[in-house]
Structures are given as C-alpha cells and as structure tokens.
Amino acid sequence: MRVRMTGLAGLAAIAALLVGTAPASAAPGDAAAHGAKLGLSLPAGNAVSAGPFAAADANGPTTDTFAGVDLPDVLTTGVIDTSAERDDKTGGVHSRASTADVRLDLLKAITGGVSAEVVEAECSATQKGVTGSAKLTGLDLGELGTVDADPAPGTTVDVDLGGVDIAKVVFNEQIRNADGSLTVNAVHLTLIGGVLGSVGTGDLVLSSATCGPAGLPIPMASGAGLWIGLGVLGLFAVPATAAAIRRRRAIPAV
Template identity: 75%
Template sequence: MRVRMTRRAAVAGLVAVAALVVGAAPASAAPGDASAYGVKLDLSLLGSDAVSAGPFAAADANGPTSNTFVGVDLPDILRTGVINASASRNDDTGGVHSRASTADVRLDLLQSITGGVSAELVEAECDATQTGVTGKSKLVGLDLGRLGTVDTEPAPNTTVDVDLLGVDIAKIVFNEQIRNADGSLTVNAIHITLLGGVLGSIGTGDLVVSSATCGPAGLPIPMASGEGLWIGLGLLALFGIPVAAVALRRRHDLRAV
C-alpha cells in the first residue's frame, strides 16, 4: 500500500509541474495583435454619390507590418500627403505596437462652415505591454479655422461640435480612444461624424484620419527556451525530484525488508 501511495504522490508531483510548464507555454495564448491605417471614410453627402474609401496604407502585425500610400485626393472632401502605417509584435515580451501618420491633411468637407481644417501632420499611436494598453495622438500645425484651437497632444476624446445656426450638424473627436470588448484599444487621431437628419445637414457618415489599434499584450515568456526554460527546470527540480527521490527510497527500504 505504501508503495502504491508513494508512486501516486510522485506522479502527482510530476503532473503538477508539467501543468505549470504547459500552462505557461506560448501555445496556450497567442500574442496580441496590432493594426493601423492612414485614412478611411464612408460618407453619404446630400446631392452627391456615396463615397467609401480606404483603409489607405493598412498595416497589421501579421503582415504587411508596414505600408505607405502617396496621398489621398478626394475633391471637396479630403486631401493628404504621404501616409505611413506600421504594426509590430514582440514575441519575447508579448508586447505590440502600432502607429499611423498622415502628412499635409486638408479637410474640405466642412469648409463652408468652418473655413477649413488642416494639419501638417496627424499621428495616432498605440502600445500594449504586460502593464496595460495605452495610446496617444499628435496634431502638428493644426488649424481649425472658426472652430477654435485644440492642443498638439489633445486629451483623450476631445470633442468639438460643428453647428449651423445653432444646430449641431457634425462633431469632430480628436485623440478618440475606444476600449474594445476584447481588451484592445483603438486610437483615432481625428474622427469626423456627420449628423444626418437635422436642419442644415450636409449628409451622414464617418471620416477617420490616422488610426492605430493594439493589444492586449500576449504571453511574455516563451517556455521552450531562454528564461522560460530555466523557470520550468527550476520548478521541476523544486517539486518533482524530491518527490521522486522519496518514492525510490521507500521502494528500496521495502525490498530490504
């Protein structure tokens, strides 16, 4: 009976160690994802055909990890210079990073109301590490015309209402940060929404300039090599070897009797 119980203890100890090692293996949880793009729009303007375009210069951590587009030219809506986007994953740390930048942005969509919106550079950035997911936006040389001013690095979800004769017909969100259900974060440097169905409306739809999504971070330690391997071997030595040694010693004592 003692031999059987000791064997069970040894097996249980080794199984517990194996569970710890296997439970921390990369296969149990894929690393986080990341993506980015420069411009995307879906608009229905009064008196014009619907316009859907983008995402331009889309990048993804699964490939392509970087992308460039020479510029968007949509008369009376939007013109831009060069767009760059990138997304990457660090399999050693589990962290992911994404970034989108759009140069020489000119938003003519609301020009008759705002006097024009322009910026030298519009950037969105997102990082996911083991400590959390963070994002930010940068708006260099931003000119909002009659809408006032916004900081170069605005606070998350800074909103400016666009009105005509006291009625809101659109809203612009700068450094929009959306916490998604899967734990990821989407950062839109500029997001314009047209509010249809109101007096003076010019249409409906959305236009986004520079968007980055990332996270949550993936597993930080690959158990097959490096630090993870040494942790696994250390656990094995700490729990598995002493239990196995006790089992062998008891078997030897019983045979001697």
C-alpha cells in the same frame, strides 16, 4: 523497473503540464494601425466609402505606406505611414499612424476648410497597461476655432448650421475596447445629418492606432523560460523518484 517508470511518470506529467501552459504564456498582444478610413452617405444619394489606407498589423505587414488619398471635395492627403510591432520578449506592442498634408474639404462651405501638416496617432501596451496619444502639427480649423497640437483625450468640436448640430469632430479619440485594447483616432469626424440631412451622415477617421493588451513575456518553451522549466522539473521529479525508491524498499521480500 517499477522504480524507473515511477520517476519518468513524474517527469512526463510535469512536462505535459508545462507544454499545456506554454501557448497561454506565449500568446502576445496585438497591434494595428491605418491612415484613413471613411464611410459617408452624402446629399443627392452620393456615397463615399474608402480605406483603410496603409493598414499595418503586428502579425504582418508590420509597416505600410500609401502615396496619398485624393477624394475631391471630401479629403486629400499626402503620404501615409503606419507601423505595428510586437516585442515577444516583453509581450509589449506599439502602433503608430501618421498622415501628412491633410485637407478636409467635406464641410468647407461651413468651416472654411480644415487642414494640417501632420496628423498622428500612437499607442503602446506594456505589462503596466495601455496608453495612447495624438499629435496635430500645423492644424488649421478655419471657422471652428483652435485645438492644441497635443489635444487632451476626447477633445470635441461641434459643427452647427442655423443653430442645429450637423457634425462633430473628436480629436485624440480614445476608445477602450471590450477585449482590453485601446484605439486612438487622431481625428474622427461624424456627420449627423442635421437640417434635413443637408450634409449627409457617416464617419471619417484620420490616423488610427490600436494596441494591446500586452501579451505575457518569454515563452516557457524557449530561452530563459526553458531553463526555468527544467529547474521546476528537477524540483518535482527528484522527490517523486526518491519517494518511489523508499516505497520499493519498504515492501518485504516474499
């Protein structure tokens, strides 16, 4: 009886270790996306706060669609599509946000208006790392000049009035977060006040995707991980049982 209990005790101890580590091994990464979000304080005390529109999350809902934003003299858009997904087998995540028919009239008097056919951000996280990109189709910046359809990360255009900066627009903004995740904002407009606060303050983001870092692949308690776990149990349990038997036989009879 003592021999059998010793062998089972070894099995139980190892099983407890595997169960204890399974949640950490199974914990996947996160991903999220949304099409537009803004929080602005405009002249004459007007405030505009809206969004996030069409928010998707790897934990659900993994996809979302919004018919369009309609904020006269500020922002109008067509259909917004977003997705955020996780692959439990690899631990990888991917998210994407696409906003169609964008018209940004917030600074129209200064810029002549900003428009685009499609504004898109996406990111992916794998065991190798986290990457992201932005794509701007049919972008027209008016008086602000031109920006590539596939802008480099952190491409920035300053907006000034009378030689004083009043706003800045960052394309393909990539933010490395403290938790290891990456946020990609296809377009991020910041109003910084300027001449007596003539244009207001605040932020407007179009098409945002956040990913990662990736989680660990294949939970220990299921699929291939289960067979690996059973193999480890066998490697440890058999020697433990054999050692107990040898100790039992070494005890002289009374």
